[in-house]
Amino acid sequence: MDLTVKEHGFDACFYEGKRHRDKVIIYIGCCGMTGGELIAGGRFLLGAGYSVLFLQTGGGQGITEESCPVSLDDAGHAIAWIRRYFAGRTVKIGMTGFYLGAQYALLCAAKFPDIGCVAVCSAYDYVMEAIDKKSVRFRTSFFQHQGKPVPFSPWFILEEGMVRLTLKSLKDKRYGLGRFSRYLYDRNLPVPKSRILVENMRADVLFLSAENDDILPAETAAQRMCDTLKKAGYPYRVRVKIYENGSHVLGRPLDFDSRRGKQMKKKLPAVMKNPKAAKEAADDSMIQIIRFFQTW
Numbered sequence: 262m263d264l265t266v267k268e269h270g271f272d273a274c275f276y277e278g279k280r281h282r283d284k285v286i287i288y289i290g291c292c293g294m295t296g297g298e299l300i301a302g303g304r305f306l307l308g309a310g311y312s313v314l315f316l317q318t319g320g321g322q323g324i325t326e327e328s329c330p331v332s333l334d335d336a337g338h339a340i341a342w343i344r345r346y347f348a349g350r351t352v353k354i355g356m357t358g359f360y361l362g363a364q365y366a367l368l369c370a371a372k373f374p375d376i377g378c379v380a381v382c383s384a385y386d387y388v389m390e391a392i393d394k395k396s397v398r399f400r401t402s403f404f405q406h407q408g409k410p411v412p413f414s415p416w417f418i419l420e421e422g423m424v425r426l427t428l429k430s431l432k433d434k435r436y437g438l439g440r441f442s443r444y445l446y447d448r449n450l451p452v453p454k455s456r457i458l459v460e461n462m463r464a465d466v467l468f469l470s471a472e473n474d475d476i477l478p479a480e481t482a483a484q485r486m487c488d489t490l491k492k493a494g495y496p497y498r499v500r501v502k503i504y505e506n507g508s509h510v511l512g513r514p515l516d517f518d519s520r521r522g523k524q525m526k527k528k529l530p531a532v533m534k535n536p537k538a539a540k541e542a543a544d545d546s547m548i549q550i551i552r553f554f555q556t557w
Contacts, residue, residue, distance in 0.1 A: 270338035272317040274300065275346075280310025283351065285343050286554060287376075289358030289365050290513065292318045292331050292403070302513035305547045306357075311554065314339055318365060330391065330405035331361075336369040340376070353377050355464075355554055359512040360476070361403060364388060364457065368404060368411065371461040378557040380467040380550040382512030383474055386459070386482040386489075387451035388413045396423060396445070414451035439475060439530040446477045459486050465498035466490075467553045469546050471507035475529050479509070498557075502549060507542030508532045512550060515543040 262275040274296055288303035299315040306313045316339055318331045336356075343354060355378035356366040363384035370376040390413050391399040402413035418426065426445070430436045436444040459466070468486060470479035483501050490499050504511070508531035515532070532539040 269342055271335040271342075272296075273339060274315045274317075276307055276313050276315075278307065278310045278312040281312070281555075284353050284355060284554065284557070285312045285314060285347070287314045287316050287336065287339055287343075287354065287356045287366075289316055289318060289356065289362035291359055292361040292365055294318075294362075303357075305514070305551065309551045309554075314343065318362075330402045330410050331365065333365070333369055333372060333404055333406040333411070336365070337373060340373055344375075353557070355379065355557065357381065357512060357550055359383050360509070363512075365404065367457050367459055367462070367466075368406075370464045370466070371458050372406060374463045376462075376464050378465045378554060379462065380469070380512070380553050382469045382546060383471070383476065383479045383509050384468065384482060384486075385446070385477050385479060386457050386486050387455045388457060389451070389455070390415045392416060392419075412452075412454040414449070414455040416445070416449055418445055418449040437530070439528055439533075442476045443474065443478070457486075460489055460493040460495060463497065465553070465557050466500070467549065468499075468501040469511050469549060470501075470503055471509060471511065471531060471542065472503050472505045473531070474509050475531050476509045500553065502546075504542040504545070506531070506535050506538035507546075508539040510539065510543050511546040513543070513547070515540045 286306050290299045290302045296317055303313060303315060318335060340354060354375050356369060356376050357380040358366040359382035363381035366379050366381050370379045388402055388404060388411050391401055391403045396419055398416055398419055402410035404411040430441045430444040468483040470483045472480055474480060480503050487499060487501050508529050
């Protein structure tokens with residue numbers, strides 16, 4: 262079932278499952294993915310028998326200046342539609358995503374109490390300034406809610422210039438071109454106001470990340486979020502799994518799309534170094550997500 266902005270206030274594709282009839286999973290994937298990429302990435306949830314709403318954020322055109330900030334209100338409209346569609350039935354709503362989609366899921370769970378379970382992969386705990394794949398700054402947040410940008414951390418480090426930063430990354434044996442994004446994250450300190458307030462969630466939460474993510478410090482972010490929840494006396498279930506030899510690609514098949522799959526294999530050092538372990542981690546992450554939703 263196709264759902265459109267014109268008729269429903271958001272773009273999505275909905276499949277009703279036959280096995281877990283009391284649960285609906287909103288699948289974000291990564292912000293800016295096309296409808297086809299979303300379905301390819303989240304097909305494992307359909308195979309497990311869940312009703313899945315594939316929510317297309319950012320217009321499905323990737324991260325561009327026109328698509329940012331990505332609106333959290335799309336999720337609010339999707340939640341309202343789910344409630345209407347299943348009127349008269351008690352249905353629980355979960356959400357899952359990776360990278361920017363993971364941030365989107367955490368922000369939504371902190372704002373919308375209807376979301377009762379969240380599984381996030383390769384997440385960062387601070388909202389950053391929106392940039393494109395060439396690190397061009399948009400001077401605004403990646404996300405907005407009710408027309409207002411979500412507080413964000415500017416990419417101050419980019420003021421040094423791409424040539425200089427690239428040379429610095431190449432000289433540092435811990436990084437190189439394949440880990441240039443990680444280099445930027447590690448050296449651009451976030452501002453406190455941009456932290457995602459995970460303690461405001463009313464949901465079970467599963468954090469999945471690689472031990473040394475090539476794109477961003479997801480492993481330290483997961484631990485920080487767990488520590489924050491523990492300090493706050495968070496009453497809901499919290500689980501974390503760190504993959505020693507995993508890659509940034511978690512929560513969907515490593516080669517979920519031939520084009521993106523080839524790009525990942527060419528660009529991510531973790532995949533090039535140990536493709537078997539990276540694939541095993543990606544496969545296991547999908548199993549972990551399914552089990553987490555099953556036990557919710």
